[in-house]
Each structure stands twice: as structure tokens, then as C-alpha cells.
Amino acid sequence: DTGVSQDPRHKITKRGQNVTFRCDPISEHNRLYWYRQTLGQGPEFLTYFQNEAQLEKSRLLSDRFSAERPKGSFSTLEIQRTEQGDSAMYLCASSSPGEVPYEQYFGPGTRLTVT
Amino acid sequence: DQQVKQNSPSLSVQEGRISILNCDYTNSMFDYFLWYKKYPAEGPTFLISISSIKDKNEDGRFTVFLNKSAKHLSLHIVPSQPGDSAVYFCAASTTGNQFYFGTGTSLTVIP
Numbered sequence: 001d002t003g004v005s006q007d008p009r010h011k012i013t014k015r016g017q018n019v020t021f022r023c024d025p026i027s028e029h030n031r032l033y034w035y036r037q038t039l040g041q042g043p044e045f046l047t048y049f050q051n052e053a054q055l056e057k058s059r060l061l062s063d064r065f066s067a068e069r070p071k072g073s074f075s076t077l078e079i080q081r082t083e084q085g086d087s088a089m090y091l092c093a094s095s096s097p098g099e100v101p102y103e104q105y106f107g108p109g110t111r112l113t114v115t
Numbered sequence: 116d117q118q119v120k121q122n123s124p125s126l127s128v129q130e131g132r133i134s135i136l137n138c139d140y141t142n143s144m145f146d147y148f149l150w151y152k153k154y155p156a157e158g159p160t161f162l163i164s165i166s167s168i169k170d171k172n173e174d175g176r177f178t179v180f181l182n183k184s185a186k187h188l189s190l191h192i193v194p195s196q197p198g199d200s201a202v203y204f205c206a207a208s209t210t211g212n213q214f215y216f217g218t219g220t221s222l223t224v225i226p
Contacts, residue, residue: 004158031212033212035216040218041216041218042119042204042206042216042217042218042219043159043204043206043216044216045213045214045215048212048213055212056210056212056213058213091158091159093158102211102212103149103161103164104149104161104214105161106151106158106159106160107158108156108157108158109158
């Protein structure tokens with residue numbers, strides 16, 4: 001399967017703990033996106049990478065959130081000192097260079113539950 | 116502040132008929148629009164896109180219409196099939212990268 005993969009698929013953590021999620025994009029895609037989705041809502045943009053450069057960040061991405069894409073391939077999203085409000089589905093997407101609008105291919109998501 | 120709105124949470128349509136899903140937006144600077152379909156326990160799947168230089172784009176059974184003056188777009192599915200039953204999201208962007216999504220419309224196609 002050459003689609004976008006995310007690991008883990010589910011994560012349960014206690015409030016105050018740190019968590020890290022991984023996203024592996026489609027291999028030839030140079031753009032990578034992180035979104036968060038809560039129940040009854042659409043995905044909310046968090047951040048976007050082109051190769052290893054983080055080009056856009058949402059104001060939703062508080063200081064407790066950090067994302068990296070060190071070699072322009074896989075990406076990690078870390079949440080420090082988790083809060084119950086962080087419980088959500090975290091989605092990763094990737095897209096290839098080409099004509100706008102960029103078709104984004106989504107992974108299956110990581111569901112985070114903070115207890 | 117919800118910049119992209121899908122005011123119908125659900126829609127039921129008979130198999131073979133037309134499904135029309137609607138989306139409104141508030142930001143006149145949006146130039147790129149996408150529709151996604153989502154099944155339970157899966158990530159969204161890209162369906163069709165349109166940019167502001169067009170008012171219509173077709174791909175098989177799917178057609179997206181854009182009315183910039185009304186800040187409105189719609190997705191037409193003809194003919195509707197039971198496999199089309201899913202949640203549909205519209206999304207809009209000024210740059211083609213940071214997309215704002217609506218809250219989704221759950222489509223049920225009745226055999």
C-alpha cells in the first residue's frame with residue numbers, strides 16, 4: 001500500500017503526558033499537512049510543510065504543539081502536557097507539486113484520547 | 116468563526132436520483148475549493164476540485180458548481196449509488212495549501 005500512513009492509530013494518555021504521532025506521506029509527495037478533527041466538525045488545519053520547511057502554522061497550534069519533518073520525508077507531531085481538550089482525531093495529508101488546488105491525500109488518522 | 120458552512124447535516128436520496136450537497140463560505144478571498152468524501156474509520160478521500168476562474172467542473176458522476184457572487188458551491192452526484200453513502204466535506208483556501216473545511220453533510224443513498 002503506497003498511501004499515507006499514520007502511527008499509532010489510537011493513543012490513550014493521561015492528562016499532562018507528552019505524546020508523539022508519526023506520519024509517512026506518499027513517497028513522491030513534497031507537501032505534508034497536519035489537521036485535527038473533533039466530533040461533528042470538519043478537519044481543522046494545523047500546519048504545512050514543503051519538503052523540510054514548515055511554511056504555515058495555524059493559531060490553533062499552541063506552544064504545546066510542535067511538528068517536524070527533518071529530512072523532508074516522514075513527519076512527527078508532538079503534544080506536550082496533554083489536556084483533555086486535545087482529544088481528537090489527528091489527520092495527516094500529503095500532496096505532490098503540481099497545479100493548484102493541491103489535491104491532498106489523507107491518512108487514516110490517529111485518534112487521541114486524553115483521560 | 117466558521118468560514119465554510121455546510122448547513123445540511125444530512126441528506127437522503129433514492130438510488131439513481133440526483134444528490135445535491137451545498138456549501139457556503141464567507142471569505143471572498145477563497146480561490147480554491149475541494150470536495151472530500153469520508154467513510155467511517157478512514158481519512159477523507161479527495162473527490163473533485165474547482166478554482167475561482169471556473170464556474171463548473173465535471174468528473175464522471177460528480178459535478179461541482181461555483182457561484183462566486185453568492186459565495187456558494189454545490190456538488191451534484193448523478194446518478195446516486197448506495198456506495199456514495201458517506202460524509203461529504205467541502206473545503207476552501209486562498210493559497211491552495213491551508214484549507215478550511217465545513218462541518219460535513221452525511222449522505223444516505225437508499226437502494
